[in-house]
Amino acid sequence: MSPVDTREPRPHTGRRRNEAVRRAILDAALDLLSDADGAPVTVETIARAAGVGKQTLYRWWPSKGAVLLDALTDYAAQELPTPDTGSLRGDLRAFATATFEASQRAPSAPALRTLVTEAARDAHLAQLMRDFTEARRAVLREILRRGHERGELPADRDVDLLVDQFYGFFWYRFLLGHAALDAVTAERITDSLLR
Template sequence: MEAKDAEGPAPDAGSRGGAGTAGTGGARPHTGRRRNEAARQAVLDAALRLLVESKGAPITVEAVARAAGVGKQTLYRWWPSKGAVLLDALTDRAGQDVPPPDTGSLREDLRTVVAATFAAAQRAPWAPALRTLVREAATDPHLAELLRAYTGTRRALLREVLDRGRARGELPADRDLDLLVDQVYGLFWYRFLLGHAPLDAAAAERLTDSLLGPAAP
């Protein structure tokens, strides 16, 4: 491998400006060879490819390193665990969070968000990757934590939509919004992981109606 180094944006680590040679503590200027950005990209590419190709089968670290043409140690130098690599690969490329819709109609906003969530997870290459990731998370506490953080932001987005709807009076003031959020994502993950029932636009429509009551004319 050893591509001619793209010298991409430095990861983060040491700020090179520190002229002080500060011996005592903290930031020390960085000498020596720098991180190979091409290797990072190769790892993420390989991980994502394997994640997509493996239909539910587990991914091994060796497979990722081999497919990326990279030593295992390089991998562990920059990611704390296998799970971190996989999640990074998935989120790095994942369609990024669109701001939730705000049409003025709770029913419409909710249906849109739910349908978008369903569709995104079903979209071509992502489903097996996400399923594999969740599987790995079951035995990798590190990954589980990362995944929890990631889904937390999704939950917050949905919660915003509901809050706006309630502020507009489209929902009783005493309605349990956390329950509503959990009903949406509970159903989503349940069907996504078990795969026994569809997660399509029709399901999103019916779920919305079930949560808000039948549409008023």
């Protein structure tokens, strides 16, 4: 019988992501976007802030925008969970309020603005942005599906149209900045969707 090897396994040094390094990079990207000094966020500044070489970022992400989107997706999953208040009205209001509040503060606000701008010039990032928005739309779709199941939303209501109405409203106000995205607005869009 051979002796048991009690040595610690060597850390992987190939292409597989080290979760601690990935987390440091995503946190650094969001921290840089949250800084109010207006300095541009680049692959170099993210790498420096995370304490890694920029080749590490390029090994795992094709662009700065892809890093930022990954960071924002991770942030949204943690900070904007699917509400379950027990009622469709409560869930919609909680979802709208959380979405609107997050879009008005760092790191979401600068990250979203940067990503929208860069996605207009980068087809790969534009696809990643569509994936991100689809993930957020799926959360809202789930809220509406539960409302159907509880009989709070008539079966003939078009869920995809309701999702489009919510996000069309959100993106219009977010990008143009012509009117508030606040708790009062969340209440009003909830009333409008449930009419």
